[in-house]
Amino acid sequence: MHFRFTPTSASWLNLVERFFGNRTERQIRRLAVTSVDELLALITRYIDQRDKNPTPFVWTANVRQILTTVGKANKTLATLHSLRSQGTLHAGARGKRGRRHGA
Numbered sequence: 001m002h003f004r005f006t007p008t009s010a011s012w013l014n015l016v017e018r019f020f021g022n023r024t025e026r027q028i029r030r031l032a033v034t035s036v037d038e039l040l041a042l043i044t045r046y047i048d049q050r051d052k053n054p055t056p057f058v059w060t061a062n063v064r065q066i067l068t069t070v071g072k073a074n075k076t077l078a079t080l081h082s083l084r085s086q087g088t089l090h091a092g093a094r095g096k097r098g099r100r101h102g103a
Contacts, residue, residue, distance in 0.1 A: 023046065
């Protein structure tokens with residue numbers, strides 16, 4: 001067995017995450033399934049249908065835009081870390097959207 005550790009910012013990993021995020025938003029949250037097997041069958045059917053007419057993912061951001069976004073994210077994280085270490089912000093604080101991750 002070989003383990004491969006990939007950074008969480010790896011582009012292919014983001015695509016996989018976005019693929020399932022789209023599925024969750026568009027279909028899975030509205031489903032009323034009675035078993036894990038039924039859910040897996042629905043996901044598999046979707047993937048099979050999508051594979052019949054695949055479309056490539058095309059990056060729309062250039063390198064400068066991506067690096068600018070990463071820089072802003074790093075600055076925000078550093079600020080949050082600083083606030084938390086000062087006790088100004090508690091660990092369960094909500095983000096801009098007003099909801100917790102996964103809520």
